[in-house]
Amino acid sequence: MWGITMKNDKASEFSLLKKLPPWARRKYFLVKLEFGARQFTIKDLENFFEERFKQTGNEEFLIKNVGELVAVLSRAGLIKERSDPYDSRRKIYQLVFPEFKAENLNDVLFFLFDHLRVSLNVHDSEKLLLTMLFYKTMSDRWHAFINEHKNSGIHEHEIYLSANEQVLRLYDPENKELLTWKSVVSSKQNINETLAHAFERIAELNLDRGLGGLTHIVNIIYQLDPQKLTQIIEILDLYDLSFYHPKEIGRFYRDFLDTTASFGGKYQGEFLTSRSLRTLLSRLLHIKNNSVVLDPAIGTGSLLIEIALHSSSPGRLLLLGVDTKNWAVTLAAMNALVSGIPNYTFKIGDSLLGTPVEDLLEKFGLTKADYVVVDPPWNLVVSGEVAAVGKNLPYLLDRDNLPSWRSADWLWVQLAAFYSKIKAAVVLHPGALSRSGAEKEIRKTLLSMDIIEAVIQLPQKLLQWTSISPIILVINKEKPKVLHRKVLMINVTEGIEEISRRLIQLKQETIDQIVSTYTSYKEIEGFSRIVSLEELAENDYNLSPQLYVFKRESSKIDTRKLLSALKELLEEDEKLSKEAIVLAEKILEAENR
Structure with a gap:
């Protein structure tokens, strides 16, 4: 499905995420957000998902079998385990990549950049990747906003409009059309046409936010082979960027x-x-x-x-x-x-x-x-x-x-x-x-x-x-x-x-x-x-x-050389003095004659 590989594949979170089914990937990010570097047991995970579902009513916290999730994450190499020293029958788990660091995305983006430069020039490769990263980030934040408010009793249409103003206008109220990453990826239409249409509408809906230039990306999208564009989407789709702090994503x-x-x-x-x-x-x-x-x-x-x-x-x-x-x-x-x-x-x-x-x-x-x-x-x-x-x-x-x-x-x-x-x-x-x-x-x-x-x-x-x-x-x-x-x-x-x-x-x-x-x-x-x-x-x-403003040149004085030079000068001076005395005596002798 992927058709492309990265160097040092075994060492990157990116390569391990590829092994997860979509349902487990989302749950992985929820676990990562909750536990970070802390150790946990299966019971801890069960309590976490159960309590969060009761608090929010959000179905993303519904899970039938926590043990299955742990097994999937363990096989993928995303969690490590050890026996509980007080109960050998119980396992203690810890995440291999506990922090949401944008550095983890570095390998991914530069890999895609090199991959694109085979088909596009440097500027177009950069433009497309920056736009895709922006689109994925804002779409994930948009859906996170929806998930947070969907059980608030407010009508779905109103929540969409609120997300438009709080995050980015990714819902077209006139045509009742979702323009988010998730909706584009799930579309059965030609991926190039679907993505190009989404960018054109997002540009129109967000002109006041300075996004009119997104239309520049449309021509670049049509230059790409659909398979290559699909590969880029599949790779970026491995990450839920709403979990990353805006300062972290911005710095990256x-x-x-x-x-x-x-x-x-x-x-x-x-x-x-x-x-x-x-x-x-x-x-x-x-x-x-x-x-x-x-x-x-x-x-x-x-x-x-x-x-x-x-x-x-x-x-x-x-x-x-x-x-x-x-x-x-x-x-x-x-x-x-x-x-x-x-x-x-x-x-x-x-x-x-x-x-x-x-x-x-x-x-x-x-x-x-x-x-x-x-x-x-x-x-x-x-x-x-x-x-x-x-x-x-x-x-x-x-x-x-x-x-x-x-x-x-x-x-x-x-x-x-x-x-x-x-x-x-x-x-x-x-x-x-x-x-x-x-x-x-x-x-x-x-x-x-x-x-x-x-x-x-x-x-x-x-x-x-x-x-x-x-x-x-x-x-x-x-x-x-x-x-x-x-x-x-x-x-x-x-x-x-x-x-x-x-x-x-x-x-x-x-x-x-x-x-x-x-x-x-x-x-x-x-x-x-x-x-x-x-x-x-x-x-x-x-x-x-x-x-x-300039530094004054300071040369080191070699004391030995200085003393030697002074000695030579004194000896020369003494020699000249003796010669002068001899000359004066000769002049005096000549005058007395």
């Missing part, structure tokens, strides 16, 4: 994006902010509760989502995002939903026009966000539409100096500064800090406004798509007095670990040091320094940290 989702980006070349890398950078930016901004956070170049959404998850209450934030690409908006929306982020609105548009950002803010009665974070494409050539607006772009802080349309770097900085009430962080190409002309004048303007708080230079090879060292520029509208007319410069040259020959990441202690230095405004020789506006002006408003 982003890890998969991080890894597949390395296959996708420059474009795919620019689409994604690296993991080290996401962690650092999350901690630098330190978002307050009940804040509005905007990313005007949202890409995969990973940066914005991790910033939210780093806050104390992600559910109390409003996340806003804009991107020119329809698929980027949908990918970011899927990323947010699997991560359990409920309050987001992402839309298609060119943020550099200003109006898409303002329209999005206006939807919530706002003119600015509390925080803005953006990792935009470097040296982006602006669109003709943006160039046509020119000096009338609404967010310009320096209308007298328009940067070259061949590089939008300082448009992004001004946009972030203008639309943020508290703080903004922008990832830049290092060249943006020292270029002359209009860009120099814009730097001068922002420095005179005293809103540039810090500039952080990071090591080379931190990004997947370039070896150039990235810069973080921090704007702070609530800048502390200690930095009045000053800028904190941080130059990070050490504290890294290699991932590969072309890629590094920051060590945790390095991130800790950057954040600690930033929050305490500490000066550390060779690492950080507070630079006055006057000194910046003397250097032509160059904001490159390496110009102001």
Whole structure:
């Protein structure tokens, strides 16, 4: 039935789940959720299923023969057993895989990714798998919601509508059609057509949630052989993803994006902010509760989502995002939903026009966000539409100096500064800090406004798509007095670990040091320094940290060599002195004649 195998098959939970009949698979996940790493007996299992059925009335807790379930799980290798030391007739059991870890899904997804790349290109393989994982996750959560409420006395139709709003719209009330994974899998129709239809309707029903780009997947589905698509469905169907915590699934989702980006070349890398950078930016901004956070170049959404998850209450934030690409908006929306982020609105548009950002803010009665974070494409050539607006772009802080349309770097900085009430962080190409002309004048303007708080230079090879060292520029509208007319410069040259020959990441202690230095405004020789506006002006408003922060070369002194050299000098001096005396005596003797 499967027709495909995985490496290290015996060691994976995935391979063992394949051996279970569907009824036992669901019961296995229920047992795993209840007992985890705890030991149990058959009597414990009987009590668990009986009590849960009495409490909930849910038929999934009905089981005729617990002993049969234990036998099936034991034969599959999913539980281990030993004799009770106090009663040799009784067995004690324990799960082999006691935790719901998304890492257990890693082998599965990357196996499917490699399997798909035989038939599809890298980008389409990634798109399809991310969408299928999203679809399976949200469908399982939808059905879990239904199971939880179906004995509440509320009409089934009303529960479906409630699940639509609480989880995702996977029920079409107009056509009274279920669009969940389970309904698609159980359909007797052509699997490609059934799945394509489901995605088209889900996209239509969830346009306001940014899922319009799901229609892009339809063409990919039709490219696949039905047998191969069936294999993917059968493998993912082994897991009930409603049991996995949203943070766990979300982290796994982003890890998969991080890894597949390395296959996708420059474009795919620019689409994604690296993991080290996401962690650092999350901690630098330190978002307050009940804040509005905007990313005007949202890409995969990973940066914005991790910033939210780093806050104390992600559910109390409003996340806003804009991107020119329809698929980027949908990918970011899927990323947010699997991560359990409920309050987001992402839309298609060119943020550099200003109006898409303002329209999005206006939807919530706002003119600015509390925080803005953006990792935009470097040296982006602006669109003709943006160039046509020119000096009338609404967010310009320096209308007298328009940067070259061949590089939008300082448009992004001004946009972030203008639309943020508290703080903004922008990832830049290092060249943006020292270029002359209009860009120099814009730097001068922002420095005179005293809103540039810090500039952080990071090591080379931190990004997947370039070896150039990235810069973080921090704007702070609530800048502390200690930095009045000053800028904190941080130059990070050490504290890294290699991932590969072309890629590094920051060590945790390095991130800790950057954040600690930033929050305490500490000066550390060779690492950080507070630079006055006057000194910046003397250097032509160059904001490159390496110009102001560097390690002084300290050479070790070889004492023996030094003493030897001194001895030679003294001996030479003594020799010269003797020669001088002899010469003086000869001169004196000649004069006396």
